[in-house]
Amino acid sequence: xxDWAVGVEASSSVxxxxxxxxxxxxxxxxxxxxxxxxxxxxxxxxxxxxxxxHAAGLAFEFxxxxxPDAYDRRAASLLRHPDLLEPVAALHRASLMDHLSSGRSAxx
Numbered sequence: 001x002x003d004w005a006v007g008v009e010a011s012s013s014v015x016x017x018x019x020x021x022x023x024x025x026x027x028x029x030x031x032x033x034x035x036x037x038x039x040x041x042x043x044x045x046x047x048x049x050x051x052x053x054h055a056a057g058l059a060f061e062f063x064x065x066x067x068p069d070a071y072d073r074r075a076a077s078l079l080r081h082p083d084l085l086e087p088v089a090a091l092h093r094a095s096l097m098d099h100l101s102s103g104r105s106a107x108x
Contacts, residue, residue, distance in 0.1 A: 030092035035065060036076075037085040042066060044100060 035042040042065050050060050064072050078084060 027092045027095065030088050030090075031096045033085040033089035034093050034096055036080050037082055037089055039066070045096075048100065 035045060042062075046060070046062050046066060049055060063069075068076065073080075
């Protein structure tokens with residue numbers, strides 16, 4: 001599905017069960033694209049993650065996601081390009097938004 005979303009044909013030399021083609025990896029790539037393309041969404045996700053019970057007592061920082069410096073911006077200029085992110089982000093954006101809204105209601 002990721003190949004199709006970005007307009008690349010899958011190679012027949014790559015086994016269909018290759019790990020990066022799994023559903024979990026597709027969802028992770030899609031959610032990452034959502035976060036890279038929307039600083040506000042990235043901040044909301046980090047806020048929920050750092051405030052959840054699973055992260056209790058742990059220190060998390062996400063500077064490259066939340067406040068990329070000039071080097072990060074140069075290194076990831078294409079990675080954050082909306083035209084390149086959108087096809088992948090759109091794959092599982094709805095499920096990310098569902099998880100976020102359920103986290104807000106549970107916290108309220």
